[in-house]
Amino acid sequence: MAMNKLDRNQMAARVARDIPEGAVVNLGIGLPTLVANHLPHDREILLHSENGLLGMGPAAAPGEEDYDLINAGKQPVTLLRGGAYFHHADSFAMMRGGHLDICVLGAFQVSASGDLANWHTGEADAIPAVGGAMDLAIGAKKTFVMMEHLTKRGESKIVAQCSYPLTGIGCVSRIYTDLAVLDVTPRGLKVVEIVDGLGFDELQRLSGVPLIA
């Protein structure tokens, strides 16, 4: 049986399933943004955007774009009824102060102890840009990471120690990949689920650190 590796939308749907009614959530730029498309309509979930929105709604309809109302990726969005605007210090107090329930971030690498690297490749000629990544990583009650299990060259993005510059130390609580869902525990990474057609041994072989079944 061939393994059913998840595509980007399936990964987003899988993360969305774990976001409970009433949660306040920040979705990072890139892959995590897709989670918004999969949040169930019968659950009331508040999306926070670092640039001063709580109760962020879907993307603006074509022709209705208002570029004073944008998301963290600077794309035009909408505000739900009941939503609020606030300034940047309040917005980051919401993160740092532990008021957000969940944030979902992309990653280059995650270590077995939950260290996150997602802002900079560290290459000499790369122009660094950090944005809100470091505040988000350590601020929310739970930080979920969403990423492909392997790099394009087939190396595990789950590592013993991050080789890319760190975003935060020990901040990740759960990892969603195209192959598995893993919890960061004091004893190491515990496998919560594996995609159909892939066994634990196979997953272990593809992962850079020992996994707990």
Added chain:
Amino acid sequence: MIALDRGQRGFYSWRALIEPGLSMIDKQVASVADAVAGTDDGATVMIGGFGGAGQPNELIDALIAQGAKDLVIVNNNAGNGETGLAALLKAGRVRKIICSFPRQVDSQVFDGLYRSGKLELELVPQGNLAERIRAAGAGIGGFFTPTGYGTELAKGKETREIDGRMYVLESPIHADLALIKAERGDRWGNLTYRKAARNFGPIMAMAAKRTVASVHEFVELGALDPEHIVTPGIFVQRIVKVPRTATGPAGFRQAA
């Protein structure tokens, strides 16, 4: 100036503030040139905005025309396209930029200057940037934040364990001038903003020796509901009305 006269029972009377014809506070200036007049070479200038939203383009254009150089700019980004902050960079007026997210799809002006070594960059996590600005405005001498602990961006900074968690000491960022974009304002400098264009405006207004706000509507005192004023006038020194223009897209790759 405001004349405060002693009332009969020994209290100061505020009649001078509400009766027309008496001397009064009026922070409105006639033009954007007047608004940025007196900016010195070497000044630290905070510029509001998150990408295009809240970026006071008219004030930036006036600053370019005013001619101050060797500036240190504080902004979330480092300019988009060729206008606004990007134009100020392109004009060669900026020595250093303090920001969180310089690299974007349309940050070509910054990228070129940075790669050629003509522009110094201090990269700050966005929440630390906001809090350092707020701290300056609030008279805080420094603060311990968990953000960035153990990362390159906290290298060399003092750290402390507080209740079992590690924190990094960060310092306030003060400015000589803040240029911010608001929506409505009155002659006392009270401001409201529009949607997510608020972003850094309220905290930058607090952190600068002189804050200049552009507004699209200049209203009579009392027209702004006191319950809804976002920036109280105490944080604003000059206010100028500029024509309303729609904010354009910036900072992301648009679908073809």
